[in-house]
Amino acid sequence: MNTHYGLTILVAEDSPVDRMLLSTIVSRQGHRVLTAANGLEAVALFEQERPQLVLMDALMPVMDGFEAARAIKAMAGDELVPIIFLTSLSENEALVRCLEAGGDDFIAKPYNPIVLQAKIKALHRLRRLQATVLEQRDLIARRNQQLLDEQRAAKAIFDKVAHAGGLDIPNVRYRQSPRALFNGDLLLAAQAPAGQMFVLLGDFTGHGLPAAIGAMPLAETFYGMTAKGHASGDILRELNGKLKQILPVEMFCCVALLDIDFHRRVLRVWNGGLPDGYLIRADGSRIALRSRHLPLGVLAPAKFDGHCETYPLQDGDRLLLLSDGVVESRNARDELFGEQRLLEVLERSAPEQLFDRIEQALAAFHGQAQDDLSLVEVTIGEPPPRATPSLAAPFEPRALDWVAEFELRADSLRTANPLPLILQVLLQTQPLRPRAGAIYTVLAELYSNALEHGVLALDSAIKRDATGFAQYYELRRQRLADLRHGHIRLRLQVHGDEAGGCLRIGIRDSGAGFDVVRVLAEDYRPAGLGGRGLRLVRQLSDSLEHDGADGLIVEFRWGARA
Amino acid sequence: MSDEHLDSAILVTLQEVMETEYPVLLDTFLLDSQERVLSLRRALASGDSEALRCAAHSFKGSCSNLGAVRLAELCFALEEMARDGRLEGAAGCVEGIEREFAIVGILFRAERQRFA
Numbered sequence: 001m002n003t004h005y006g007l008t009i010l011v012a013e014d015s016p017v018d019r020m021l022l023s024t025i026v027s028r029q030g031h032r033v034l035t036a037a038n039g040l041e042a043v044a045l046f047e048q049e050r051p052q053l054v055l056m057d058a059l060m061p062v063m064d065g066f067e068a069a070r071a072i073k074a075m076a077g078d079e080l081v082p083i084i085f086l087t088s089l090s091e092n093e094a095l096v097r098c099l100e101a102g103g104d105d106f107i108a109k110p111y112n113p114i115v116l117q118a119k120i121k122a123l124h125r126l127r128r129l130q131a132t133v134l135e136q137r138d139l140i141a142r143r144n145q146q147l148l149d150e151q152r153a154a155k156a157i158f159d160k161v162a163h164a165g166g167l168d169i170p171n172v173r174y175r176q177s178p179r180a181l182f183n184g185d186l187l188l189a190a191q192a193p194a195g196q197m198f199v200l201l202g203d204f205t206g207h208g209l210p211a212a213i214g215a216m217p218l219a220e221t222f223y224g225m226t227a228k229g230h231a232s233g234d235i236l237r238e239l240n241g242k243l244k245q246i247l248p249v250e251m252f253c254c255v256a257l258l259d260i261d262f263h264r265r266v267l268r269v270w271n272g273g274l275p276d277g278y279l280i281r282a283d284g285s286r287i288a289l290r291s292r293h294l295p296l297g298v299l300a301p302a303k304f305d306g307h308c309e310t311y312p313l314q315d316g317d318r319l320l321l322l323s324d325g326v327v328e329s330r331n332a333r334d335e336l337f338g339e340q341r342l343l344e345v346l347e348r349s350a351p352e353q354l355f356d357r358i359e360q361a362l363a364a365f366h367g368q369a370q371d372d373l374s375l376v377e378v379t380i381g382e383p384p385p386r387a388t389p390s391l392a393a394p395f396e397p398r399a400l401d402w403v404a405e406f407e408l409r410a411d412s413l414r415t416a417n418p419l420p421l422i423l424q425v426l427l428q429t430q431p432l433r434p435r436a437g438a439i440y441t442v443l444a445e446l447y448s449n450a451l452e453h454g455v456l457a458l459d460s461a462i463k464r465d466a467t468g469f470a471q472y473y474e475l476r477r478q479r480l481a482d483l484r485h486g487h488i489r490l491r492l493q494v495h496g497d498e499a500g501g502c503l504r505i506g507i508r509d510s511g512a513g514f515d516v517v518r519v520l521a522e523d524y525r526p527a528g529l530g531g532r533g534l535r536l537v538r539q540l541s542d543s544l545e546h547d548g549a550d551g552l553i554v555e556f557r558w559g560a561r562a
Numbered sequence: 563m564s565d566e567h568l569d570s571a572i573l574v575t576l577q578e579v580m581e582t583e584y585p586v587l588l589d590t591f592l593l594d595s596q597e598r599v600l601s602l603r604r605a606l607a608s609g610d611s612e613a614l615r616c617a618a619h620s621f622k623g624s625c626s627n628l629g630a631v632r633l634a635e636l637c638f639a640l641e642e643m644a645r646d647g648r649l650e651g652a653a654g655c656v657e658g659i660e661r662e663f664a665i666v667g668i669l670f671r672a673e674r675q676r677f678a
Contacts, residue, residue, distance in 0.1 A: 059619055
């Protein structure tokens with residue numbers, strides 16, 4: 001009668017005859033037997049020996065079987081310790097009490113060894129099943145904890161990469177859930193050396209860690225390139241190339257990029273796959289910033305189009321970007337928030353209340369805060385305080401006496417932006433670093449002035465209204481694409497000693513030239529869009545003059561270092 | 563052996579299960595049952611129907627395990643009476659149990675002799 005599995009079984013029975021009989025049956029079946037003559041003894045033995053199964057008489061002196069069963073079940077906790085009650089099956093009321101006390105089965109007197117063996121075997125199987133379930137539950141719990149830890153770690157790393165101070169700008173308002181990273185949402189903002197601000201809202205396909213992983217190189221490339229002064233088209237091309245290279249085919253990133261030039265009041269915008277963003281004028285009129293491109297990471301570099309649309313900006317304008325979590329969010333009744341609801345909110349709200357109204361509308365729609373959408377608003381006004389340049393070149397004394405000349409011909413002018421490179425060269429000169437922003441802005445002004453008004457012969461007078469503005473930039477694009485002749489010459493001269501030094505920038509172009517003296521003498525026109533550039537150059541630099549042979553000469557000077 | 567008093571099939575099973583311990587089981591039953599009968603008497607004398615019910619219930623269990631079917635039936639009848647508080651017939655029932663136990667005792671002692 002021996003069985004291959006041996007359990008430790010507790011027999012609790014007050015009648016010596018029954019106890020003896022039962023222990024003999026059970027031990028003959030290959031189990032180790034513990035005996036108790038009452039409930040109290042049974043509980044004590046259980047605590048001490050932790051048997052795997054209990055045969056329990058219901059009526060016993062000192063402590064009855066019901067109370068002992070409850071105590072044992074409580075001690076066993078999650079582990080299944082089957083209790084078989086020894087009782088006659090004739091009394092329903094007693095059976096109910098056995099079940100309520102945690103009994104798993106019954107056996108009636110006279111004991112039948114075969115029936116008892118079958119019951120022990122069945123309950124043992126149940127025990128093992130329960131143990132497996134518990135093991136797997138614990139394993140799942142551990143894995144889940146591990147996953148959460150990893151997500152937390154990934155988020156901590158990501159937050160360092162993604163929030164390098166970029167969003168703490170007074171004219172930026174945003175709403176992003178703490179889980180946004182793992183919904184694939186990404187919001188980045190940075191100020192470029194020339195003072196433009198870049199805002200990028202991205203939405204990776206997919207969820208969870210895979211969606212978050214692409215965010216890292218995206219953020220790093222974004223911050224790296226904006227800090228070095230690259231133009232939006234180049235940044236987008238680089239981001240696209242990087243994502244195309246690393247993301248699996250089914251993954252890509254819907255992105256809207258705002259390139260906001262606060263000084264020249266120009267917005268460049270590129271939208272690939274995100275819902276319409278909006279440029280909202282102070283009077284409430286709206287321009288939709290439509291998706292006109294495929295998302296990043298889809299097209300091969302050769303086919304990628306980083307061309308941005310250009311819009312003039314004015315004080316009080318607002319720019320709004322939102323992730324598809326806004327329009328595609330659903331409420332408890334599985335209704336879609338939808339574009340219509342969003343448009344109604346836009347229609348009804350004053351521009352300065354728009355952000356709050358959208359949040360309120362979403363909250364009202366869902367009845368609670370949603371955690372899978374991103375929303376960002378930029379208000380156009382004074383240029384935001386300039387962030388300290390983060391270009392950390394190692395400090396080494398450099399020879400401060402050199403001249404460099406560049407001549408950029410048509411092919412270069414058409415395809416390349418030389419300014420980031422030039423800025424890198426200049427920033428090797430330690431005393432110039434604190435003025436990196438001003439130098440970059442001046443270089444950008446001089447360069448675009450030479451390119452647009454010189455080489456491309458565009459008249460800034462066209463830019464007097466919004467239609468003219470768009471026309472101007474379209475004309476610029478066309479003429480640049482068709483450019484076959486022409487050049488810009490840049491001459492950089494740095495000279496310095498312990499007493500101080502000077503950077504001298506000379507720029508000349510192949511265009512017909514223009515009357516700088518007249519342009520500079522014109523009255524300041526706050527509403528106009530032309531002529532402002534040179535005034536800005538004069539403000540930011542230490543001198544601006546015009547020399548017939550060298551073209552425009554700008555100087556930055558510094559005194560002795562402390 | 564009379565099947566009216568003892569269930570011979572149960573006794574065969576008991577011998578198989580207990581092997582050499584079979585006579586010890588019988589001795590234990592005889593000794594324990596004297597105690598049980600005494601506690602029935604005591605409960606009856608004090609008129610404590612709950613104590614009477616428990617004692618009858620417990621005795622019934624070991625009787626049925628040992629195949630003393632008639633004795634188990636009498637205990638069951640007494641247990642029912644005690645549960646319903648019908649103590650008027652209980653004295654007669656206890657006497658019946660004592661008589662039956664005397665017979666079972668003789669039969670078990672004979673059984674025990676066979677294995678001595």
